[in-house]
Amino acid sequence: xxxxxxxxxxxxxxxxxxxxxxxxxxxxxxxxxxxxxxxxxxxxxxxxxxxxxxxxxxxxxxxxxxxxxxxxxxxxxxxxxxxxxxxxxxxxxxxxxxxxxxxxxxxxxxxxxxxxxxxxxxxxxxxxxxxxxxxxxxxxxxxxxxxxxxxxxxxxxxxxxxxxxxxxxxxxxxxxxxxxxxxxxxxxxxxxxxxxxxxxxxxxxxxxxxxxxxxxxxxxxxxxxxxxxxxxxxxxxxxxxxxxxxxxxxxxxxxxxxxxxxxxxxxxxxxxxxxxxxxxxxxxxxx
Numbered sequence: 001x002x003x004x005x006x007x008x009x010x011x012x013x014x015x016x017x018x019x020x021x022x023x024x025x026x027x028x029x030x031x032x033x034x035x036x037x038x039x040x041x042x043x044x045x046x047x048x049x050x051x052x053x054x055x056x057x058x059x060x061x062x063x064x065x066x067x068x069x070x071x072x073x074x075x076x077x078x079x080x081x082x083x084x085x086x087x088x089x090x091x092x093x094x095x096x097x098x099x100x101x102x103x104x105x106x107x108x109x110x111x112x113x114x115x116x117x118x119x120x121x122x123x124x125x126x127x128x129x130x131x132x133x134x135x136x137x138x139x140x141x142x143x144x145x146x147x148x149x150x151x152x153x154x155x156x157x158x159x160x161x162x163x164x165x166x167x168x169x170x171x172x173x174x175x176x177x178x179x180x181x182x183x184x185x186x187x188x189x190x191x192x193x194x195x196x197x198x199x200x201x202x203x204x205x206x207x208x209x210x211x212x213x214x215x216x217x218x219x220x221x222x223x224x225x226x227x228x229x230x231x232x233x234x235x236x237x238x239x240x241x242x243x244x245x246x247x248x249x250x251x252x253x254x255x256x257x258x259x260x261x262x263x264x265x266x267x268x269x270x271x272x273x274x275x276x277x278x279x280x281x282x283x284x285x286x287x
Contacts, residue, residue, distance in 0.1 A: 016158045023162070023169055031169060032213055039173040044106055044119065044154040044221045047231070048185055051149040054234045055187050055195050056285040057100065058147040060090055060241045060278070063140040067091035082260030088245070088270045088278035089143050090263045097147060098125035101154065101223035104230065108221035115221075124160035126153055128174045131166055132201050143281065144198055150182040151202070154223075169213070177215040179206050194284040235287060242279065242286045249275040 240256040255264035
């Protein structure tokens with residue numbers, strides 16, 4: 001008789017199952033307390049200053065999981081990461097987002113073990129909102145929501161998995177936390193109308209969530225730049241991307257060094273009508 005080969009056990013999966021079990025408690029106080037500790041003590045948020053001055057960090061980029069090589073029905077599809085899609089947006093698999101704050105130290109409550117350290121392995125850049133009423137695509141597939149600062153949070157990988165469970169306690173708490181951290185912060189007046197339109201999509205269910213859960217924004221953890229260069233670099237990168245889009249529209253493409261080679265090669269091939277629409281969309285978030 002052939003021996004049955006034992007499957008390998010991943011220790012992280014055990015943690016995930018434990019978290020799932022604890023969060024499935026019928027006792028609302030127990031469930032809220034556990035989830036609250038996770039979100040209050042293990043989430044890391046982008047700086048308020050970045051939200052004020054660059055609320056949509058990469059307005060020309062959209063997430064597309066099929067931009068990496070994949071096989072479907074026997075057909076192999078090539079790597080298209082960094083290339084433009086049919087609307088001219090640069091396709092990404094979250095690579096461009098996840099590394100944005102990696103060099104920054106973490107700030108937070110004095111007694112927190114996270115404070116003063118930099119993010120290491122097993123943290124995931126997570127999108128908080130996924131399915132949204134009025135949108136036919138997931139939030140990360142929408143160019144305004146994909147890199148909207150309040151829609152991004154860095155989480156330990158096992159908690160990030162829990163955040164993908166639509167309408168469950170971790171996702172709801174993240175929505176509430178983001179709303180409490182960012183909603184009352186004034187953004188650059190040049191972006192305020194567009195940002196208000198985004199919040200109209202996101203805050204529809206906040207009132208119901210806030211009646212069930214709590215989050216203290218005063219004890220949240222943030223990535224902390226040492227000076228204003230971090231934010232200024234993000235603004236400049238967005239400005240250069242917009243200038244490149246404009247140059248393609250005028251028929252004289254001048255790609256900056258910050259643009260991927262696939263985008264530099266592919267965007268000039270997009271129709272002028274499409275490029276005009278792309279420029280109008282991206283310019284809403286470039287100062």
